[in-house]
Amino acid sequence: MLYLGIMISPTKDRQIPVLFVLPTLGAGGSERVVFNLCLHLGPQYLPIVTAFRDGPLRKDMSDAGIQVHVLNRRGGIDFMLIVKLVRLIRIHQIKILNCHHFVSLFYAFWAACLTGIPIIHTEHSKWEMEALPPFWNWWFSFFLKRIDLVSAVSKITYAHIKEIYNVEEKRLALVLNGIDVNLFKKGREKTISRESLGLRPQDIVFGTVGNLRKEKNHELLIRALATIINKGKSFKAFKALFVGDGPCRSDLIALSTRLGVHEHVIFLGTRTDVHRLYGIFDIYCLVSRFEGLPLTLLESMATGIPVIGTDVLGIREVIRNNESGLLVPDDEPKQLAKAILTLAQNAKLRNFLSENARRLVFEHYNLTSSVRNYDSLFRRVVRKV
Numbered sequence: 082m083l084y085l086g087i088m089i090s091p092t093k094d095r096q097i098p099v100l101f102v103l104p105t106l107g108a109g110g111s112e113r114v115v116f117n118l119c120l121h122l123g124p125q126y127l128p129i130v131t132a133f134r135d136g137p138l139r140k141d142m143s144d145a146g147i148q149v150h151v152l153n154r155r156g157g158i159d160f161m162l163i164v165k166l167v168r169l170i171r172i173h174q175i176k177i178l179n180c181h182h183f184v185s186l187f188y189a190f191w192a193a194c195l196t197g198i199p200i201i202h203t204e205h206s207k208w209e210m211e212a213l214p215p216f217w218n219w220w221f222s223f224f225l226k227r228i229d230l231v232s233a234v235s236k237i238t239y240a241h242i243k244e245i246y247n248v249e250e251k252r253l254a255l256v257l258n259g260i261d262v263n264l265f266k267k268g269r270e271k272t273i274s275r276e277s278l279g280l281r282p283q284d285i286v287f288g289t290v291g292n293l294r295k296e297k298n299h300e301l302l303i304r305a306l307a308t309i310i311n312k313g314k315s316f317k318a319f320k321a322l323f324v325g326d327g328p329c330r331s332d333l334i335a336l337s338t339r340l341g342v343h344e345h346v347i348f349l350g351t352r353t354d355v356h357r358l359y360g361i362f363d364i365y366c367l368v369s370r371f372e373g374l375p376l377t378l379l380e381s382m383a384t385g386i387p388v389i390g391t392d393v394l395g396i397r398e399v400i401r402n403n404e405s406g407l408l409v410p411d412d413e414p415k416q417l418a419k420a421i422l423t424l425a426q427n428a429k430l431r432n433f434l435s436e437n438a439r440r441l442v443f444e445h446y447n448l449t450s451s452v453r454n455y456d457s458l459f460r461r462v463v464r465k466v
Contacts, residue, residue, distance in 0.1 A: 096127035097463060098173050102166070102180040102189045106136035106151065108325065108351060109292060110376045111181045111205050113138070114234070114258055114451075119147045121261075121452045126459070129173055133162060133184070137351055148173075159188075166192035177459055179203060183213065183221055190224045199229040199462035203256070205373035207241045207394055222246050229462045232256045232455075235374040235398055254458055258374040259451030262443050264356050265383035273357050278322075278347060280361070285425050286320045287364040287389075288347075290355055290377040293327030298391070300336055301368045304414035305421060307340040319345060319421075324358055326351045359384040364424050364431075370411060372396050379446045382406070382438035387431040389420045399446075405438040 099122075101115045116138060119128035130147055132139075133154035142149045152165045166188060169175065178200040180189040186202045193200040202225070204210065213221055225231055225246050232254045233239035239255045242248050280286060291297050306321045323333070323346070330348065337343040352358060355377075359365070365381035365388045372378075372395025379399065382388055388406035390396035400406035407424065409416045424431050 095125075097125060097177065097459070098127045098129060098175045099177045099179060099459065100166075100169060100173065100175040101128060101130045102178060102185040103130065103132040104182050104184045105134045106130075106132045106139040106142070106149070107292070108137055110258070110373060111203075112136070113376055114203075114205075115179075115181065116142060116145075116147075117259075117261065117448055118452060118455055120145060121448060122456065123452075127173075129169075129175070131166070131169055133159075133188075141353065162188045163191045163195070167195050170196045170198060176463055177201065179455075179459075181205065183209065183217065186224050186228075187220065190228065193228075201230045201232060201458055201462060202228055203232045203234065204238055204242060205234050206371070207235075207238050207373075208371040209373075210238075210241060210245070228252075230254060230458055232458060234258045235395060237394060237398060238373065254454065256451060256454040256458070257446055258376055258379065259446050259448040260376060260379045260383060260442070261448045262383050265359065265380050273354070273361065275361055278349070278361065280320060280347075281318075284318050284320045285363050286322050286361055287366055287421055288320075288322030288324070288362060289366050289368070290324040290358070290381075291367075291369075292325050293323065293329040293333060295329060296371060297327075297329075297369050298412065299323060299329065299333050299368075301391075301412060301414055301417060302366055303333060303337050303340065303342065303346065305417040306337075306345060307342050308414055308418035309422065310342050310345060317345075319425075321346045322349065322361065323347065324349045324352055324355060356380070359386060362386050364389060364421055366417070366421070367391070367396055368409075368411075368417065369393065369396065374398065374446075379442050382435070383442045385435045385439055387424050387434045388438060389417065389424070399441075401437075401441075404434070405441050406434055 131150040133152050135151045139149050152162055154162055178189050178193050180186045181203045225248050230252055231248050233242055302321050309316050309319050337346040359381050365386045367378045367390045371393050390400045391411045392408040393411050400408055402408040407420045409420050
């Protein structure tokens with residue numbers, strides 16, 4: 082194998098150890114981005130993952146043979162995390178740090194300074210940057226100007242970093258999130274049966290995959306469902322399916338009961354077989370108040386499901402209204418209900434949108450391109466080691 086002009090073999094002692102730093106090992110998008118990178122980077126790298134707090138993805142990573150370390154962050158500013166990171170770097174002879182989200186950068190920056198290794202920061206959301214209080218925003222700017230490279234997962238995040246934080250283009254890269262299209266392109270054929278979930282063949286299923294948190298605005302889906310159900314008996318076949326868990330679950334159950342649609346709502350909780358569940362959806366909805374570059378939206382589009390999204394940051398970058406899906410105003414249940422009914426009643430439109438969406442994902446958001454871009458970034462900084 083030719084690497085940086087030198088012939089090397091992909092043996093373990095010649096691998097380049099890369100430490101990925103995450104806030105948690107939850108089931109969110111950034112964690113899955115790192116997971117996919119670890120699986121697909123190639124034999125020249127030895128990926129190691131560390132997180133400040135544990136989560137369900139730890140088992141999946143460990144089962145896949147990925148080294149995972151949980152540092153058990155304490156409350157407040159935990160300076161021991163820097164010590165623990167330095168120890169990991171030295172034990173595993175880490176050559177590159179790749180951190181995700183500001184809190185990871187805060188600790189990884191000092192560890193990189195103490196060990197002299199290059200650091201690449203990956204930023205996932207413009208909203209997260211805008212939400213930083215002034216004190217922490219100053220530190221974020223301080224770090225961005227002093228690390229080796231910054232990557233952004235979406236065009237709007239890239240533009241924000243460039244314009245607001247004045248990061249020069251030579252140190253800034255756009256690396257779009259990508260998915261394993263081969264895993265999802267035949268999702269319809271590999272799906273779990275509807276019957277196993279208590280669904281009837283005639284049911285019209287819409288819903289979403291994701292953590293049940295406030296910013297995901299799952300309430301909007303339940304309110305849209307109530308709007309549809311209240312139209313009469315002929316609309317009783319509509320079902321809302323939620324894949325994922327989180328702090329809002331009890332509130333969502335209470336809302337569905339209060340609106341009289343609890344029999345039409347299914348909560349599946351956290352699942353490790355999400356790629357087999359997409360085929361159950363007739364319509365996929367992502368109604369978050371903001372996103373980075375949502376993997377679940379890309380996955381559903383790759384599976385061939387017509388999609389609806391709120392016209393907000395991150396989602397509008399992927400969905401082109403009336404071309405690859407439908408966009409609806411944020412927090413407007415009647416408009417969402419109208420869009421769901423439009424797709425449910427128009428097979429020609431469903432096919433048109435889903436085919437365009439599949440083509441868009443395959444061409445621009447595939448994992449192969451994403452991994453190749455990360456490999457290019459790692460090669461740029463490893464020259465300094």
